Amino acid sequence: MADETDYEQLDRAWAAIDAGEPEQALELARTADETLAETWILRATAALDLDDLGAADAAAQRAAELEDEDQDAELLCVRAELALRAWDIDGARAKLERAHALAPNAAVLLRLALIADLEGDLGRADRLQREAQRLDPGNVTPPPRLSESEFDQALQRTIARLPPPFRAALEHVAVIVDPMPTLALLGEERSATPPDLLGLFTGASRLEASSEVGAELPPTIHLFQRNLERACLERSELEEQIEVTLLHELGHYLGFDEDGVEELGLG
Secondary structure, eight states, X not given: OOOHHHHHHHHHHXXXXXXXXXXXXXXXXXXXXXXXXXXXXXXXXXXXXXXXXXXXXHHHHHHHHHSOGGGOHHHHHHHHHHHHHTTOHHHHHHHHHHHHHHSOOHHHHHHHHHHHHHTTOHHHHHHHHHHHHHHOTTTOOOOOOOOHHHHHHHXXXXXXXXXXXXXXXXXXXXXXXXXXXXXXXXXXXGGGOOTTOOEEEESOOHHHHHTTSSTTSOOEEEEEHHHHHHTOSSHHHHHHHXXXXXXXXXXXXXXXXXXXXXXXXXX
């Protein structure tokens, strides 16, 4: 039976989640009472933060055995996030709307805004964003919104600042600004691609082109404007994030995988 110590342990674990330390949260949760649904919800949340979708799904299923999912807003949010990662947009929306009905929450509204963006309903996305800000003005800040021309100008300024070797490499890569990622663009990569992705490299890397492997696919960097805006608090930060994302995807063109890009310090 759970006692006060278990709840204190879970409180510390949630604090670790909020501090961006999911590994520590998992360590704390491993010693909490496993008959509590909250223990498994926390484990699922930490696993999601670590992109371990298998562990997150297993923990969510265990929580659902202990708690009625339809009556638990936290569990519904975890299930919604798993649905989003699987690009089950309808399923994610239904769970988030139920969670919000149970316990109005700004974070839920922000995920519903993401879904509206994915569906191309940008007006609804902005309304949900404003509603989230009204609900929690201390923690929700409206993202900087740029017109297409303003975003293109910011992109051109970013390209002009790149170190010469990267600017030269970029001459061989198309850069396309899309509002949001789409299933048609992702293809079979959807399982490894979150809907709030900032950028994506598609086509042949420089190494593949030189070896004629996949050379029929033109190298292209996609920047997702709405997600980039969502990730920032002000315009100056947005320009920095455009640069980080552009360099990251350019690293993939140069032939580096995710670990290699990180080691190069490209985000």
